[in-house]
Amino acid sequence: MDVMTSIGLAVDILAKLKKVCGAIKEADVQILFAELQSQFANVKNEASDLKIELANLKEENLRLKNSLLEKPEVKNGTYVYPEDSSRYCTACFDGDQKKVRLQPYSHHLAPQNKGFKCPICQNTFFEF
Numbered sequence: 001m002d003v004m005t006s007i008g009l010a011v012d013i014l015a016k017l018k019k020v021c022g023a024i025k026e027a028d029v030q031i032l033f034a035e036l037q038s039q040f041a042n043v044k045n046e047a048s049d050l051k052i053e054l055a056n057l058k059e060e061n062l063r064l065k066n067s068l069l070e071k072p073e074v075k076n077g078t079y080v081y082p083e084d085s086s087r088y089c090t091a092c093f094d095g096d097q098k099k100v101r102l103q104p105y106s107h108h109l110a111p112q113n114k115g116f117k118c119p120i121c122q123n124t125f126f127e128f
């Protein structure tokens, strides 16, 4: 049940309670109070879930904003950022929005060819 449905039910119960108060048996009033309490508990739980979801979305939004502000340049298949001498994996950034710093790398059969290797996706990038 979503938060708006719960609030609607709670408001309906409150309206019924207001209508019957004063003229009806106490047992009916107690039942309506119990229903009202239950609906407000649902609202509280759903609001708590929404608060967590909002915090997660704010965090994701901030991360995405930051990634848009930083404009990398492509150099030999890697990303480079202004004022940062490190190289970053294009595959991890383009696929998963992860800024992964590459490690210096050279293949054991051709140690003269220097390059970089991604510690996450294992892609290699060579300077030519």
Ligand SMILES: [Zn+2]
Residues within 6 Å of the ligand: 089, 090, 091, 092, 093, 100, 118, 119, 120, 121, 122, 123
């Ligand atoms: Zn990678």
